Amino acid sequence: MSHPPLDDLLATARVVALPLATRFRGLDVREALLLEGPQGWTEFSPFVEYPDAEAVTWLAAAIDFGWRASPAALRESIRINATVPAVDAASVAGVLARFDGCRTAKVKVAEPGQRLADDVARVRAVREAMGPEGRIRIDANGAWNVDEAEHAFHALAEFDLEYAEQPCAWIEELAELRRRVKYMGIPIAADESVRKADDPLAVARAGAADLLVIKAQPLGGVHRALEIVAEAGLPAVVSSALDTSVGLSMGAALAAALPVLDFDCGLGTSSLFTADIVSPPLTAVDGALRVGRVVPDAALLDELAAPSERREWWLARLERCHALLGADGD
Structure with a gap:
């Protein structure tokens, strides 16, 4: 499938920070970037230490789920x-x-x-x-x-x-x-x-x-x-x-x-x-x-929004991975 333009991704991007009840995988807070595509909401959340070359696969998954119909469900x-x-x-x-x-x-x-x-x-x-x-x-x-x-x-x-x-x-x-x-x-x-x-x-x-x-x-x-x-x-x-x-x-x-x-x-x-x-x-x-x-x-998206500097970090990451996705093809 062809990939949506970056502007389409940025238009709905929301960056959230979810607190953990118990420290897990070295984390007390889990950050994620959410997007809304034609098929519905989707997620791009590679762990922050992952390099762009690895994170780009996670962006392909987000696009797959948000812009492509899911396969038929065999169980409810x-x-x-x-x-x-x-x-x-x-x-x-x-x-x-x-x-x-x-x-x-x-x-x-x-x-x-x-x-x-x-x-x-x-x-x-x-x-x-x-x-x-x-x-x-x-x-x-x-x-x-x-x-x-x-x-x-x-x-x-x-x-x-x-x-x-x-x-x-x-x-x-x-x-x-x-x-x-x-x-x-x-x-x-x-x-x-x-x-x-x-x-x-x-x-x-x-x-x-x-x-x-x-x-x-x-x-x-x-x-x-x-x-x-x-x-x-x-x-x-x-x-x-x-x-x-x-x-x-x-x-x-x-x-x-x-x-x-x-x-x-x-x-x-x-x-x-x-x-x-x-x-x-x-x-x-x-x-x-x-x-x-x-x-x-909508209220929870606002309440759990990541700080502005973290939002900018994720949007920059999204832009870099989108460029890699285009360079690598599907």
Whole structure:
């Protein structure tokens, strides 16, 4: 598809700053740029440290969702997981209480400055809170080497893990770890090895993962993400990148269009904010998220508007990425 002119994007651009209830991914506030296209509201929110060469893919996703009709939805709601940041064990129950009816929890592990003992205590607290029927998955964001990951798998195996997300950073490491721990029956999911890779299919070809974690924004949009899943031939779980409710609606559109969806999705992260730009925010109701576009509340857009200097920073970033998008083509 052709890309809209920059002036069309700037005409509706709103930059917001959403406060987090618990520090997550090193952030206390999540910034995002929202746009309104012919199909509805969309989001451009690459993390601030990402270079323009990476952020441009997120802009392609925003345009895809705002200027192109979404694929047909095969389901009306998406079951989602709770997300537990790298908090102390005593705080786990309070975090889980923010996710209404969720039967699955994704637990952050391998946080810089923490020890494996902290991870074990956190996961144990999640298991105690959710009971034996709850599903627990861990996410190390590639922080372990192969030996560390193997050791952590043994330490956490008693908690009956659903899968481990990106335990190691490199595809070769994932493949080696998968070979070592296959007997343990803990599947390995690839996230960064898909969304941050020059070739998102390389991890599947290498036999380095049992399933893929896919995110609409980093992969260039709903349509491109569906193509990647089809080509990879692996089960997929849809997750978010700490999006606003607008970005979560993009993720829900992706999850709704997958031919097969066997895993609860990581699209409940609005519950990590103390405020969002949609009223009510797109959060779990009885463990599920409704599928459909959302419209920001005008008063909340004003209330949560980013400071002027941050707005200018995002608009400049939008302009640079738009130029790159034009240079790179579709």
